[in-house]
Amino acid sequence: MPEDLSIGALSQATGVNIETIRYYEKIGLLLPPPRTEGRQRRYDGTAVRRLRFIRHARDLGFSVDAIRDLIAMAADPAASCSGADAIARAHLKDVERRIAQLVALRDEIARMLDHCGDGTIADCRVIEILADHGQCLHEDHRSPA
């Protein structure tokens, strides 16, 4: 039978930093695990799976709050899938919005660079365009959140 894992072993098993694991516990994403007599944490297979779930969702850009919701839903296998679906769908929208912004941004910067010769600052298009939003193609570019 497999021994329970120390926090370091859990970190290795999941690729999540030790500090981050403790942080997840503090904010309630991970349940406080049992401790040894010396108050060191010991994790079982359930904790490993849960942390992997969290890490994957984080990698996919889900917010901690969204993950909290997903975990709560995952805990009830009989419940409808629509909640999880909605969270993922909202996240998808958000990602698509960010992509659109970044693409506009990329075009803007590329255009700026296209016009930049090897001259002096005095005729540098980068500086000039930054100084005057009116020269932008896109009226409303905002950096993503």
Added chain:
Amino acid sequence: MPEDLSIGALSQATGVNIETIRYYEKIGLLLPPPRTEGRQRRYDGTAVRRLRFIRHARDLGFSVDAIRDLIAMAADPAASCSGADAIARAHLKDVERRIAQLVALRDEIARMLDHCGDGTIADCRVIEILADHGQCLHEDHRSPA
């Protein structure tokens, strides 16, 4: 002749929050402006242009540090343009990297949703895929910074 602007008027003129303006001053992005007898800030046209420059660069996703460099360069019209060019070029690369990550991400989430019927959590693909990274198309997706 135009009066100097209060911080509120400057905020309106540039679309930058009052709190943000004071923050920019604190971190040295904006010069401390002259004050009235009652110690309220008064901004002239130069400050307005500088803040517009900053806002535009921020909208384009440049970091505050990069903007600091750009401002320093803009202050010397005789200098070579290559520094500003390099900053913009590096930023372009970064934006393109982020786009690529987000696109991979979008595909992953979309694929997850494609497989999600209207069933229960027990057979919810969203939850399931999150729980098992092995089911991902992309081995190495990370959320952008």
Added chain:
DNA sequence: GTCCATATCTGTAGCGTTTACAGGTATGGA
């Protein structure tokens, strides 16, 4: 049992970029 290197513990502070508040003061018009 003893020693020691390593791992882990708690608590706090920092990152970057704002935003929000609390509690006090200045300004400008009626």
Added chain:
DNA sequence: TCCATACCTGTAAACGCTACAGATATGGAC
């Protein structure tokens, strides 16, 4: 003169960690 509004400073929150300091536990070699 009065008062609503705008402004002031300083501090803390937000996000999701990361990094430290200083103390304690663990597990293996002797």
